[in-house]
Amino acid sequence: MMMMISTIIVYLILLFGFVTSQQTNFSCDIRPNQANTTEKLQNLRVYLANNNLFAYVIFSEDEHQSEYVQLYDERRAWITGFLGSAGTAVVTLDNAALWTDGRYWTQAEDELDCQNWYLMRSGQFGVPSITDWLLSQANGTSPYNRVGVATQFVSSGWWSSVNSALNTKNASLIEVPELIDSIWQPPDRPLPDANPVFVHELQYTGIIWEEKVKIISGLIQTKKADAYIVTALDDIAWLFSIRGSDIPYNPFFKVLDLFLFYIY
């Protein structure tokens, strides 16, 4: 009986080990769609060193946390080669990794430069989160106590969560200028789109924009606030009943957030 139990335990350990190794398999299958990012990473790591950082996080989103962005803002796609709309990249002094969810694993296997990048299949058993991966390398010694982030591209919720975790290892997130912008320049980089912004007719909106502002002004008053800051591009386009085409396949235009005051 004891022998049978031992056999089962050994089997389970072997099975667990096999499953874990399969799911965190970083073997590189080079494919024709994969870009070579070696030089880009070398250039970025110069900026990491100059800013005394051991890691830098690159998000897919623009300043408005939009999943779909204009070509100018596709920083994460440019540095990784992976063109999917969702994913977060982390570059350290020694490594680089991309996290993306199950919708994009097949695409990432085709496009991600696997000679330089680990593909982290978010949500799969045994795959570390961004936070856990950073924690595994962080310590209280400079530069391994500093992770750089361009704060305009990250939600305050993400920042708070990851920074709290890093603090347990005497490390922290550091606000830095966007580093990809320093190494990705024209003519390789497209210019920002600035297409016409036009009126969305009343027959489609059903209400003039001034009425929307009055309604929201009432909500601001209810919150006992002086102003509300509108951040999402779709919110801004809706509010003012205008549309654009700066973002491919989306009727929005690039405008940095706006202040909406309570109207006294």
Next chain:
Amino acid sequence: MNQTQLTSEAVDQLNTVDIRSYEDFLPDLAILANENDISTLWIPPSASQAIYNRIPAEKRLVSSKFQYLI
């Protein structure tokens, strides 16, 4: 935003809106947030950390936006 993007009809529609350049937003927010007659600025949880950092904690209200309107 870049005002040259607005069509003439859009300019007319927004003639009462104070439109400023894209790059001025964060510096202007910092100035506004530190004005004495501003007590509370409401931001959605999805607002960036850059916005969050520019509003003093005692004046910052983080609360979900009006989903039922937008």
